Amino acid sequence: MSDPILTHTENGVLRVTINRPEKKNALTVAMYAALADALRHAETDPSIRAILLHGAGDAFTAGNDLMDFAANPPSDGSSPVFQFLTAISTATKPVIAAVHGPAIGIGTTLLLHCDLVYATPDARLQMPFVTLGLCPEAASSYLLPLVVGPQRAAELLLLGDPFSGEQAHAWGLVNELLTEGDLLNRAMAQAEAIAARPPASIRLTKQFLRRPNAEVVQATIRDEAEAFLERLQSPEAAEAFTAFFEKRAPDFSQFD
Numbered sequence: 001m002s003d004p005i006l007t008h009t010e011n012g013v014l015r016v017t018i019n020r021p022e023k024k025n026a027l028t029v030a031m032y033a034a035l036a037d038a039l040r041h042a043e044t045d046p047s048i049r050a051i052l053l054h055g056a057g058d059a060f061t062a063g064n065d066l067m068d069f070a071a072n073p074p075s076d077g078s079s080p081v082f083q084f085l086t087a088i089s090t091a092t093k094p095v096i097a098a099v100h101g102p103a104i105g106i107g108t109t110l111l112l113h114c115d116l117v118y119a120t121p122d123a124r125l126q127m128p129f130v131t132l133g134l135c136p137e138a139a140s141s142y143l144l145p146l147v148v149g150p151q152r153a154a155e156l157l158l159l160g161d162p163f164s165g166e167q168a169h170a171w172g173l174v175n176e177l178l179t180e181g182d183l184l185n186r187a188m189a190q191a192e193a194i195a196a197r198p199p200a201s202i203r204l205t206k207q208f209l210r211r212p213n214a215e216v217v218q219a220t221i222r223d224e225a226e227a228f229l230e231r232l233q234s235p236e237a238a239e240a241f242t243a244f245f246e247k248r249a250p251d252f253s254q255f256d
Contacts, residue, residue, distance in 0.1 A: 005034035012049040012195030021057025026065035032080035039087035049195035054098040063105030098187035109138035119174045123165030131160040133237030139220040
């Protein structure tokens with residue numbers, strides 16, 4: 001069996017592949033740990049000047065593997081999922097994402113921490129946290145309104161409905177739309193172009209771009225994580241997860 005997270009460095013670009021196509025690249029605890037390790041390695045390796053994230057097969061990532069998530073829920077800020085969020089949100093080197101197919105939950109919110117995002121028009125993004133009895137994560141409650149506007153952010157987070165790569169591009173979440181055949185080549189070419197430029201200038205420019213929101217982003221990640229952990233123990237989340245595994249619609253009418 002292949003490793004679920006593959007890494008390869010070429011022309012100054014660390015290419016990170018989410019490699020679990022038989023499960024739509026759904027993320028397990030071990031995969032979050034591997035992703036965090038890859039990003040931390042990129043920080044300390046001077047030969048790496050940019051990072052490219054993409055998914056194998058026909059998906060970017062379907063988000064959390066709910067079976068694994070239910071069996072191994074995060075317990076505190078040291079959990080691998082939060083280690084990954086810290087790593088991607090504080091990365092000093094540019095992060096580029098190539099998105100096709102499903103990009104669910106963290107598959108969408110992690111894009112808010114990427115510097116460039118390329119996608120196919122029919123990519124399927126979604127943030128179904130409320131429908132699972134949870135709350136936003138990855139500072140999406142702060143960053144998403146800055147990108148798409150407060151009303152649209154409220155619609156996407158409160159209803160949790162899917163939206164396309166074409167919509168994400170129109171709303172400013174995606175830099176460019178490409179066919180699936182061109183997606184990875186274009187994203188890699190842009191990553192290599194960044195890697196060929198002066199590395200200190202690139203890092204400094206990213207620092208200045210991110211600096212106005214850096215402190216509030218980290219504070220929001222922490223606050224959302226605390227609320228997320230509490231929501232995991234809630235009756236609403238229990239009903240949502242039970243309904244998912246029983247393949248039925250959840251019933252939230254009993255809750256105030």
